[in-house]
Amino acid sequence: MLAAALALAAAAVFGTATALQHRSASAVAEGSGGSGRLLARLLRSPGWVVGLCLSGVAFALHVAALHEGSLTLVQPIVVTTTVFAVFVRSALDRTLPDRAEVVWAVCTWAGLTLFVLTAGTRRPGFVTDDRLAALFLVVAVVAAAVAIVVAGQLHVPARRGFFLGVAAGILYGSTAGLVKLATSYGRGGVVPLLHHWSAWLVAPVGLTAFFLSQRAFQASRLSVSVPVLNIVDVLVAVGFGSVVFREHLFRSPGQLLVELVGATMIVVGVWQLVKEGERLHESHLREVPAGSPPAPR
16 A cells, blocks of 8 residues: 555645646736746746645655556556645635535545555556567557647647647656656666666656646646546556556456446546636636736636
C-alpha cells in the first residue's frame, strides 16, 4: 500500500500546486499582454512560484509511487488531483465548497476507495521485453499525432479541445509508462538508469503533453477537455502496464466489476467537479459589476 499512499500524496501536492497557480493566473486581467508578458507577471507572483515548486515535489512523489507500485494502481489515484484542487482553492479563498462539489468529491473518493481496495494487493510487474515498450510508445506517439492533426482540421472549439485532450492524455499516459520503465531499470543504480533510452524521453514527452493540455484548455471548456484527458491518460497507462509489465487487470469477473464501478465513479466525480467549478465561475462573473476587476475564483 506504500505505492497507493505515495500516489495519493502526489495527487494532493499536485492539487495544491494547481490551486495556487490557478488562483494567481486568474488574478491577472485577461488581455493584459502576450504569453511572454503573462509568464513574467506570474513569475513575480509568490503563489504561482510556490505552485511551480510544489509541482516538482509532486512529480517526485509520482515517480516514487510508480517505482513502488503498478501503473494500474498508481495512475487512477493521481488523476484525483482535481478533488484536492477544489478544496484547496476554497481554503485559499476562505469560502466553503459548494454542496455539489462536496457530493461529487465524495463520489470520487468512494470510487477511489473501491478501486484501491480491489487493486491494492497487486504487485508491480517487471518488464518482459524492451521492444514491446518501444513499439507501444511508437504507436502511442502516432495516435497522438493523428489526434493533433484532426484537431487542427476542426473549427468547432469543443471538438478541437476534445481531440487535443485525447492527444495530451495519450502522452501523459505514455509519460507514466516511461517513468515506470526507467525506474525499473533504475533499481540497479543510476548508471543503468541513465543508459536506458526511456529515461531520456520522460522530459520531452511529458512537456509535450503539458503543452497540448494547455492548448486543449484554451480551445474549449474544461468540462470537455479535462475528463477525456484523464480517461485517456489512465487507459494508456493501464495498457502500458498490461502489455509491457504483464500487470493483470483482474483475477475474477467480480474483481473486474468492482474495479469498473470504482473507475467509473472516479471519472464521473472528476468530470462533475470540473463542470461545477465552471458553473460557479460563470455565476461569479455574472455577479461582478461591469468594469470591476475580476476577483480570483
